[in-house]
Amino acid sequence: MSALSRREFLATLSAAGIAPTAFAGGRGGERPGGGAGPAFLHGVASGDPLHDRVILWTRVTPKRLGDVVHGRWSVATDHKLRKVVRSGGFVTDVTRDFTVKIDAAGLKPDSVYYYRFETRGAESVVGRTRTLPLFFKKRWRMAFASCSNYPYGYFNAYGRIAARTDIDLVLHLGDYLYEYAQGEYANPALASLRDVVPSNEILSLTDYRLRHALYKSDPDLQELHRLQPFICVWDDHESANDAWRDGAENHDPENGEGEWVVRRRQAVRAYNEYMPIRSGHYFDDRIYRRFRIGNLADLIMLDTRLHGRDLQAAFKSGQSELPANDPTINDGARTLLGFDQEAWLERRLWESKMRGAQWRVLGQQVMMAQLSSTFGQSFINPDQWDGYRPARERLYRHLLDNDIANNVVLTGDIHSSWCSDLTLNPWDAAAYNPQTGAGVVGAEFVCPAVTSPGPVPDAAADTLAMQLRFVSPHMKYINLNRRGYGVLDLSHQAARCEIYHVATVDAKDERETLATVMVSEAGNNVVKSASEQAPSSPSAVNF
Incomplete structure (x- = not known):
């Protein structure tokens, strides 16, 4: 054969x-x-x-x-x-x-x-x-990964995480398949x-x-x-590309693909059957949940895809980049999480502060930091939180109004590496200071894809990353074309993110490089480059 x-x-x-x-x-x-x-x-x-x-x-x-x-x-x-x-x-x-x-x-x-x-x-x-x-x-040290496209390459990133002896668990942030x-x-x-x-x-x-x-x-x-x-959440490809509550970009009922509710139900069932997730039943589509890591952190996993997401603004307008004043992305009646999940998240964040946890870590799918090439005059990808601006502002206001600090957001989806400050308006110098951390509500660390290709061709990746850094004071690190994984190292003093890039996905290869180490210190959410070296290369677990 x-x-x-x-x-x-x-x-x-x-x-x-x-x-x-x-x-x-x-x-x-x-x-x-x-x-x-x-x-x-x-x-x-x-x-x-x-x-x-x-x-x-x-x-x-x-x-x-x-x-x-x-x-x-x-x-x-x-x-x-x-x-x-x-x-x-x-x-x-x-x-x-x-x-x-x-x-x-x-x-x-x-x-x-x-x-x-x-x-x-x-x-x-x-x-x-x-x-x-x-x-x-x-x-506590957690590896985090996303976007493992089987036909696009070998899962060398998984192999490198498996070889480590300094990891306590793995977060998979979606696009597992x-x-x-x-x-x-x-x-x-x-x-x-x-x-x-x-x-x-x-x-x-x-x-x-x-x-x-x-x-x-x-x-x-x-x-x-x-x-x-593993602690896992799905993104869109576990069901269909650019999924939302009632449909997906890659679902066409008029072309013989049937009703979305049926396809979604089958995808959810298979996910619950094949993934080591604690679900009430095989059709359980509520995957947002919380994990307590002693007094060190609360890990809060969100569903930005299937539970409550309204239709993406780009689908309604036919444009992939939208102006900042677009009425759809500024519509307060639209939600990314669903209003019930928003309320649940606010309660969990408040409870975390009241119980004295040092950190709140949100594991979720799509980039939360603003992504613009025009100093905030337009937004490049309305599938992200940029397409649901009032929903993001509601979250940030909850953190600010209740003095909930030491927040870290871990993200996948975009097939590239990003480390950013989270703030209401990164282009408002009176409200945000990228050096001192004034106006910062949290840090976001976005892991590269396991295999899926970057959002731009390799030849343009470095130049575009520099351009985005120039117009984005809140973005402290960007790499647009390398694959790999991240490691979040939590202590009571700091949240440290290590981004690792593998040498290739075109062949089995054990080489990897430490691309960057970024730190958010407790009491000051601003993201800074770490001066210390990364841990020495770990040996394999042997049993």
Whole structure:
């Protein structure tokens, strides 16, 4: 078979719940005695840790579609699983695409654990996870990433995060997968090497399951999931490009793609099945939630896509860049989060201050800082918070009026690296001082894409970055064309962001460079360049 047809054939078998044992090997693929049995071909994962529990995930690939698979899970304090502290059984079948999610409770705070799944003589690999601290915490380090487009390149950024020993968890800020058909938004240099399954644009529940299964087959992503707990939110491509509450740019019901509400429901279900997220049920589309990292921080995850977003102004006007006085982007009745999520966020921010958390970290999808090439006279991308200016002002006013300081926003989506001050009007010298931090409500750190290409051609990237820096006093660092990931290092003294760029995504490559280190000091949200060197290159976790 060709590379594409063979991959699609195997993935189709896998998504259907049939073990392709005649074609694919792997640990756990054979029963004792030589009989073909179930396997754990998609690895293991953990996520949504709390101080006493964590979600454990896997997918069983059974021998037959009609199987009802019974198995067991166990959690231990050692990597050989000799000191088991929690265990239990599971049942899965075709109705959930043979995925397994366990909310493993009764664990100790701020502790590392190891876990494994077993069924019918097959064992999964051993995963590693950790719980959140409950009380005092001196330091916490989170990697954050987004925009991992499988056909555009190798997931070298995931591999570099997996090799680190200085990470406590991973935030994925959206575009975990992409919905496009084979050959669309793909790297032509990798044709037949990183092809997608199914080959069509994903629309149905089976399509979304197949695409998730393909991504979970990537060795770098599998290894990162095995070693670190994830906290995830979706952006648009987990459903369709430029999604909003009632539709998407890449959804055309008049061209046979059906009703948006149906497609959205299928995308949400597959996401909840395949991601280690704590959801109430498989159709649960409320993914905004909060995590407490001891007294150090509250991590507040937002949904800027599916929950409450109104139609983008660019879709209504047909323009990609809009003037600052455009009535749509200045309409106070429009919202990015939904008014219920806005109210929820305001309560969580106030509660965080009142309980004495040092930092408030917002994990969300689209750039919050103003992006303009004309000193604020127009805005380049109204899909971002710039397209919902009153909603952003309501958030900033809440922070200012209630004296809620030490705020950090972590963002993905834009396939590039940015470090910025957040302020009501960065071009108002009377209200904002980029040196002292006067007028600053928070710091925003935007991570580069894992693989997706930058927003401008490589040849123009450096020049445009300099031009944007010149007209944007609030933007302290910009890189428009490199891929990689970020690390947020929190202490009671400062929030430190490290941006790492990988050498290439066109081939498997372990090289990376530290692009910049930016710091926001406690009590002064202004973003400054750090003078200290980055931590030494970590060694791999070995077990």
